[in-house]
Structure formats: C-alpha cells, structure tokens
Amino acid sequence: MLGWELPPHNSGGLGTACLQLCKSLAKHDLDIEFVLPYEADHGIDFMTITAATPQGIVSVVRSGIAYDSYKYTREDGSEAWLNIYDQQELYEKAVASMIEGKEFDIVHAHDWLTFRAAMRVKEKKGCPVILHVHSVESDRAGGSKGNPLVHEIEELSMHMADRIIAVSQHTKNCIVRDYGIPAEKIEVVHNSIEVSDIEQLDPDNAYRYLAAMRAIGYRVVVNVGRLTVQKGLPNLLHAAKEVVFRAPKTLFLIVGSGEQYYELITLAAELGIGQNVIFTDFQRGKRLRDAFSIGDLFVMPSVSEPFGLTPLEAIGYGTPALVSKQSGVSEVLANALKVDFWDIHEMANQIHAVVQNDPLRDTLLQNAQQEYQHLSWDKASEKIVGLYHQHLVGATA
Amino acid sequence: MNKKAIVLYLHVHQPFRIRHYTAFDAGVNHDYFDAPYEDRTSNEQIAHKVAQKSYLPTNARLLQLLRDNPQFKLSLSITGTVIEQLEKWAPEALASFQELTATGRVEIVAETYHHSLAFFYNREEFETQVRMHADKVREVFGQEPKVFRNTELCYNNDVAYWADKAGYKAVLAEGWDPVLKWRSPNYVYRPAYTENIKLLMKNYRLSDDIAFRFGDQAWSEWPLTADKFTRWLGDEQNATNFDLFMDYETFGEHQWSETGIFEFLSHLPKEWLKDEHHTFMTVSEVADSFEPVDYVDVPDTITWADTERDLSAWLGNGMQTGSIQALYDLRTRILDTGDLSLIEDFRRMTTSDHFYYMCTKYFNDGDIHAYFSPYETPYEAYINFMNAFHDLKFRLSEKGVAV
Numbered sequence: 001m002l003g004w005e006l007p008p009h010n011s012g013g014l015g016t017a018c019l020q021l022c023k024s025l026a027k028h029d030l031d032i033e034f035v036l037p038y039e040a041d042h043g044i045d046f047m048t049i050t051a052a053t054p055q056g057i058v059s060v061v062r063s064g065i066a067y068d069s070y071k072y073t074r075e076d077g078s079e080a081w082l083n084i085y086d087q088q089e090l091y092e093k094a095v096a097s098m099i100e101g102k103e104f105d106i107v108h109a110h111d112w113l114t115f116r117a118a119m120r121v122k123e124k125k126g127c128p129v130i131l132h133v134h135s136v137e138s139d140r141a142g143g144s145k146g147n148p149l150v151h152e153i154e155e156l157s158m159h160m161a162d163r164i165i166a167v168s169q170h171t172k173n174c175i176v177r178d179y180g181i182p183a184e185k186i187e188v189v190h191n192s193i194e195v196s197d198i199e200q201l202d203p204d205n206a207y208r209y210l211a212a213m214r215a216i217g218y219r220v221v222v223n224v225g226r227l228t229v230q231k232g233l234p235n236l237l238h239a240a241k242e243v244v245f246r247a248p249k250t251l252f253l254i255v256g257s258g259e260q261y262y263e264l265i266t267l268a269a270e271l272g273i274g275q276n277v278i279f280t281d282f283q284r285g286k287r288l289r290d291a292f293s294i295g296d297l298f299v300m301p302s303v304s305e306p307f308g309l310t311p312l313e314a315i316g317y318g319t320p321a322l323v324s325k326q327s328g329v330s331e332v333l334a335n336a337l338k339v340d341f342w343d344i345h346e347m348a349n350q351i352h353a354v355v356q357n358d359p360l361r362d363t364l365l366q367n368a369q370q371e372y373q374h375l376s377w378d379k380a381s382e383k384i385v386g387l388y389h390q391h392l393v394g395a396t397a
Numbered sequence: 398m399n400k401k402a403i404v405l406y407l408h409v410h411q412p413f414r415i416r417h418y419t420a421f422d423a424g425v426n427h428d429y430f431d432a433p434y435e436d437r438t439s440n441e442q443i444a445h446k447v448a449q450k451s452y453l454p455t456n457a458r459l460l461q462l463l464r465d466n467p468q469f470k471l472s473l474s475i476t477g478t479v480i481e482q483l484e485k486w487a488p489e490a491l492a493s494f495q496e497l498t499a500t501g502r503v504e505i506v507a508e509t510y511h512h513s514l515a516f517f518y519n520r521e522e523f524e525t526q527v528r529m530h531a532d533k534v535r536e537v538f539g540q541e542p543k544v545f546r547n548t549e550l551c552y553n554n555d556v557a558y559w560a561d562k563a564g565y566k567a568v569l570a571e572g573w574d575p576v577l578k579w580r581s582p583n584y585v586y587r588p589a590y591t592e593n594i595k596l597l598m599k600n601y602r603l604s605d606d607i608a609f610r611f612g613d614q615a616w617s618e619w620p621l622t623a624d625k626f627t628r629w630l631g632d633e634q635n636a637t638n639f640d641l642f643m644d645y646e647t648f649g650e651h652q653w654s655e656t657g658i659f660e661f662l663s664h665l666p667k668e669w670l671k672d673e674h675h676t677f678m679t680v681s682e683v684a685d686s687f688e689p690v691d692y693v694d695v696p697d698t699i700t701w702a703d704t705e706r707d708l709s710a711w712l713g714n715g716m717q718t719g720s721i722q723a724l725y726d727l728r729t730r731i732l733d734t735g736d737l738s739l740i741e742d743f744r745r746m747t748t749s750d751h752f753y754y755m756c757t758k759y760f761n762d763g764d765i766h767a768y769f770s771p772y773e774t775p776y777e778a779y780i781n782f783m784n785a786f787h788d789l790k791f792r793l794s795e796k797g798v799a800v
Contacts, residue, residue: 262776274715
C-alpha cells in the first residue's frame with residue numbers, strides 16, 4: 001500500500017482514513033506493507049510500515065503539520081527542504097528502487113501524491129494497481145481546475161489504473177466529470193469511523209471559557225479542519241454574521257490552520273463578529289477531542305468534500321452536525337442538517353435554529369448517534385477485499 | 398523682546414504587553430501581562446533592557462547638560478504604565494528621572510495614565526485616566542502638570558476644547574501642513590473655539606531630522622551636527638519657538654549610540670546658547686511667554702504617526718476597531734464590580750499599543766510597526782488580545798454580571 005501520511009503525523013483526514021481502513025483490512029488474511037515518504041514512529045503493529053527514502057538520503061522529517069515541507073538529510077549531513085511536488089517525485093524514485101527484490105500481489109495507492117509511484121510499480125512488476133481517491137484536484141482547489149501538473153498526474157494514472165476506489169458518489173462523479181473515466185471502473189467505498197476509536201473524554205474540557213459561557217446561556221458552533229479554500233469557511237463566517245445578529249450569544253470555535261488563517265481572522269473582524277469567533281490554530285489530542293465535544297453544533301461548510309470525517313467524529317463526541325450537500329458524508333449520514341455550501345442564508349437559518357432550540361439539538365444528536373453506532377470500516381474493507389480478489393483472479397487467469 | 402526658544406519635549410512610555418495568551422488560557426489564567434522572562438513579550442525584560450540601554454545613559458547626559466547649562470530646559474511626558482514598570486523593575490531608572498525633575502527645569506506634561514485612546518471612546522474613562530496620571534506625577538515627581546498632550550498627539554478641536562475647560566495652559570499637536578496651511582509651526586497658536594488655552598505645534602521636519610534621519614547615511618544632510626542644526630534654527634527669521642517633540646527612545650534606541658546621537662545632544666545647548674538671543678523653554682513657559690498669532694481649526698483628528706498623521710495605525714482595520722469597541726463595551730460592567738485588579742487589567746488593555754500591534758499597513762510605514770511589535774504578526778497580537786478580552790468577560794460572568 002502506498003500512502004502519504006499516518007497519524008499522529010497527519011495533516012488531515014487522509015492519514016486517519018488510511019489508518020482505519022488498514023486496521024480493518026488487517027482482520028482479513030492480508031499482509032500489508034504501508035510505504036510512507038518519511039520516517040517516524042507510529043506505534044502500529046497490524047501492518048509493516050516502511051519509509052521510502054531516496055538514495056543518498058539518510059532521513060526525511062516532516063515539518064510539524066505543514067502540508068508542504070519536508071527536511072531531507074543527505075549522507076554528508078547537509079539538509080534540504082522540498083516542496084510537495086518535488087517530494088512526490090522523490091517518493092516515486094524511492095519506491096521504484098525499494099521494490100527491487102520484493103514481491104507484491106497488488107498495489108493500493110492513496111491519492112495523487114502516490115499515484116506516480118504506483119504507476120512505476122505497475123510498470124516494473126506488472127501487478128494490478130488500485131487507486132484510492134480520497135480527493136481530486138478540483139475538490140482541493142475549491143471548484144476550479146486546480147494545479148495542471150496535479151491534474152495531469154491524476155488523469156494519466158486513473159486511466160492507467162486497473163481499478164479506482166472513490167470515497168463517495170460525489171467523488172466518483174467528480175472523477176467521471178474531470179477525467180472522463182468510465183463509471184464502471186470506479187467503485188464507491190464510503191469512508192467510515194470506528195465507534196471504538198472515539199476516546200473517552202475527560203470531565204474537564206480544555207475550553208474552560210466556552211464551557212463557562214455555555215453554562216450561562218451561550219451556544220457554541222464548532223468547525224475543525226484545514227483553513228483552505230476547499231473548506232468553505234468564508235461562507236460560514238458570513239452565515240455567522242447573520243446568526244450573531246439574531247442570537248448574539250453564539251460563539252464560533254474555529255480549530256485549524258492553513259493558508260486562509262489570517263484572511264479568516266480579518267474577515268471575522270471586518271464582519272464585526274470578532275468577539276464571537278475564537279481561533280485556536282491547529283490542535284490535536286485532548287484539545288481536538290474537546291473541541292468536538294464543546295459544541296452545540298458542528299458545521300462542515302465545505303465547497304467540495306470527497307468524504308469529510310469530522311462530522312462523524314463530532315457526533316461520536318456528542319455534537320450534532322450541519323454538513324454541506326457537496327460532501328460525501330452527506331450520502332451516508334441521514335440525521336444531519338444539510339445545506340448547499342453557497343446558500344449562506346439557509347446555513348444561517350439552520351445554525352440559528354439549533355442554537356435557539358436545545359430540543360432540536362438534542363433530538364438531532366440522539367438520532368445521529370443511533371445511526372453512528374452502526375458505522376464501521378468493516379463494510380468498507382469487505383468491499384475492498386472483494387475487489388482485490390477480482391483483480392488477483394484476473395491477473396492469474 | 399523674548400528670546401527664540403527651543404522647546405524640547407520627550408515622550409516616555411512602555412505598555413503592559415499581553416503575553417502569548419490562548420483560548421485555553423481564557424477562563425483559567427488571568428495573568429495576561431506576565432510573560433516568561435525570556436519571552437519577547439516580557440514586560441520585565443523589556444523594562445530592564447530599555448532602562449540600561451536608554452533611560453539611564455540618556456538621563457545621565459541630560460542631567461549633565463542641565464548642570465552645565467543653566468538655561469537648558471526640557472519637558473517630558475511619562476505615562477503611568479511606564480512609571481509603574483520602573484517602580485517594579487528598574488527603580489534606579491525612575492530615580493534618574495526624579496533627579497532630572499529635581500533640577501526644577503524639567504516639566505512633566507499631562508496625559509492619560511494608560512496611554513489610551515479613551516478620549517474617542519469614553520470621556521468619563523478618559524478623564525479618570527488623566528486624573529490618575531496627575532495623581533501619579535504629583536506622587537512621584539511632586540509636580541502639577543499644566544500642559545496637556547493626548548496619546549500619540551491625537552488632536553482635534555474637541556481635545557482643545559476639553560483641555561481649555563480643564564484649565565490647561567497649552568495643548569500639544571502635530572504641526573501638520575494641511576492644518577497649518579501656509580503658516581509656520583514656529584509660533585504659538587490658539588485652538589479654534591477656545592478662550593484661554595494655547596496650541597504648541599511640533600515642527601516635524603526639524604524633529605524628524607533628529608528622531609528619524611539622524612543616523613541615515615543616505616540622507617543628504619548626514620552627518621547632522623549640533624553646529625549645523627542650530628545654524629538652521631538661527632537662520633529662521635520668522636519664529637519664536639521651535640517645538641522639537643519626539644519619543645524619548647530616540648536617544649539610544651531608535652538612534653543607537655553609535656550614530657553619535659548622544660554627542661549631538663551634548664553639544665546642542667552649547668551651540669544654541671552661543672547667541673544671547675537664544676534660549677530653551679519648557680512647554681508651559683513658552684505658553685506663558687508668547688501670545689497666539691492666529692487660530693488653528695482642526696475638525697478632523699490628527700496624530701504624530703505615519704505619513705497619514707491620522708488614527709489609521711490604531712484604528713485602521715476591523716481587528717483594531719472591533720477589539721477596541723468590544724473592550725469599551727465592558728467598561729461600565731467592569732467598573733461596577735469594584736474589583737480593583739479587574740479594573741486595572743481592563744485599563745491596561747486600553748493602552749493604544751495593543752491596537753498598534755494589530756496594524757496591517759505593512760508597506761512604507763509598516764517596517765516601523767514591525768520593529769516596535771513584540772508579536773510576529775498583527776493577527777497574533779489580535780488573537781492574544783481577544784482571548785484576554787474573553788477572560789475579562791469570564792471574570793465578569795463569575796461575579797454574576799450579565800455578559
């Protein structure tokens with residue numbers, strides 16, 4: 001399996017989805033070797049994790065949560081920082097050289113960063129390749145065509161692949177639309193969440209101020225995610241302006257970092273709701289869990305979201321969700337509020353309804369949690385194992 | 398006939414900077430102003446540094462000048478927040494200021510204790526802070542301030558009207574061309590719609606020659622000597638007073654000692670006083686000595702900052718206006734609690750520097766802003782401030798006050 005990141009060294013949902021999927025796949029009779037572009041300790045025992053390091057490079061270290069910087073240390077001790085594009089090229093070369101002398105039955109690659117490497121393996125070993133599409137370039141670019149180099153990598157490799165897995169019908173539609181891939185070649189395998197992965201919350205929430213404000217009648221709306229164009233945060237802030245005008249005791253908690261961070265801080269201030277929007281920067285661990293749980297409503301306003309795991313996490317931690325209709329998760333989650341990402345008035349209307357109406361919030365949560373209890377990655381992994389068998393049979397025949 | 402006077406006025410101020418204060422501190426820790434000593438926002442560390450690098454050496458030179466030249470005089474404005482910091486962390490520096498005023502030739506100028514923009518947000522708070530400052534000056538320097546300067550030389554007709562009614566002899570303002578038009582800053586004026594008070598206007602060209610250009614080797618007049626400078630002033634036929642207003646930190650901080658700024662300062666009195674028609678005056682002396690030559694009408698607010706000379710460095714973007722409004726909205730509720738530490742924390746947050754750090758005018762003026770900010774970005778300054786604001790709200794709510 002070719003991947004880009006795994007928790008706790010992940011920048012977003014991709015790493016989490018890969019980890020959970022592999023955990024579930026490992027219950028089947030499979031030997032998984034997960035190849036990452038960097039070295040780190042993940043504390044994982046159900047599969048082998050290998051770092052693909054190019055020749056002459058001693059170590060590769062990711063810089064914090066930054067999506068695009070990697071520090072390479074050469075044999076002579078010198079160091080170099082690479083951007084994400086150069087990094088994926090190096091990863092391709094490293095993977096190509098490390099597969100010498102190894103045997104694989106199938107290659108399963110996650111997202112464009114690993115697709116060229118997957119094609120190299122196919123070229124050298126001839127084994128079938130399944131590309132798992134967690135997002136396409138037009139998603140990440142917030143609806144525009146995006147980076148032409150990335151577009152080209154996705155287009156070529158999807159045409160060459162034996163099979164494509166899309167994390168939602170939404171994503172499958174995008175692949176057909178953007179790259180003209182025949183729909184029959186694409187299998188929808190929805191992401192999921194393991195109920196058992198929801199960790200126990202401390203009684204003492206890290207957001208003491210928000211807890212105190214809730215106790216005196218304030219209501220809290222939470223968003224967790226990268227602050228990038230794809231995530232649609234400006235629309236949420238415009239909706240927040242309308243909500244705060246009618247319900248001033250509403251606080252918005254924005255947890256995350258990204259290239260829109262300063263823009264969003266400025267926008268909240270310019271909209272006159274600086275007092276109501278609290279930015280915490282990127283968080284993980286307890287502060288991340290507590291962010292999910294402190295809310296009265298979780299909002300994922302994404303412009304285009306292939307799946308979107310965070311609303312499910314929020315529900316797991318006790319907060320109902322409002323999701324954009326342009327998200328994969330809206331296909332599998334019935335008990336959530338849903339709105340078009342561009343419909344600011346409706347978004348405001350629905351947020352307002354929840355923060356002004358605790359019974360609505362509680363009913364929504366109760367039903368969502370019932371639905372949530374039935375979620376599991378096992379359905380996804382069964383489907384994927386089925387695909388593996390189809391292609392292995394095809395290969396030997 | 399009166400002699401021609403140099404009116405040297407220096408402004409001394411340090412804010413209580415807010416530490417890296419997060420959403421996780423709000424509701425838990427109320428120590429907004431207590432950064433670890435090594436941190437860039439440590440008020441204690443900065444007080445130590447500025448006392449050693451600027452206050453002590455400059456005061457030693459000023460004291461020597463006062464001793465050597467019986468005609469040498471100057472005026473100082475020194476905010477309540479910096480006096481407090483010196484009392485706590487650099488008493489020897491405060492003592493050196495007291496030695497200056499003990500000569501009887503150093504006048505302290507009135508202003509808000511917290512170096513705030515309260516005049517524009519809450520007149521009652523403004524008057525309280527001016528009173529607090531006067532009390533502190535009386536206690537520390539044994540003087541009653543007679544001339545008023547508003548924070549950052551923020552000035553308009555209303556400021557003058559207020560200062561006139563409050564009984565001040567004079568008020569200070571930037572001698573900004575759009576306000577003075579064809580007139581010279583080198584005279585005493587009277588503010589429009591006032592009866593008694595006088596208006597002293599900063600000669601910003603001459604002041605900036607010292608404060609900003611002095612060490613600039615690319616400047617056509619570099620190097621500036623006391624001899625050359627006093628010749629410029631002496632050549633000015635139509636003038637009674639040269640108002641040289643600047644930050645105290647010009648000496649040793651903005652202009653490093655290596656530029657020769659201290660030598661310039663040491664030679665200035667001797668060179669200027671060579672002519673028997675020349676002298677130095679404090680701000681109230683100049684107000685007493687000269688009659689106004691004209692009225693000056695300033696309907697819009699001017700300041701001494703940036704190329705715009707307006708409030709845009711403090712109130713130029715949504716972060717600045719939003720956070721300052723949010724703060725003043727809490728004032729009545731905070732004062733009503735009678736909780737002195739809460740009230741003082743609120744007042745420390747009214748200090749204009751907090752809003753200056755949020756300034757996003759990054760080009761031209763921006764480099765100055767960046768130099769004086771202990772934060773990496775204006776957004777960081779804003780977030781720290783807002784989290785502290787949330788904590789003020791939390792403290793109110795704990796007392797059962799509706800927030």
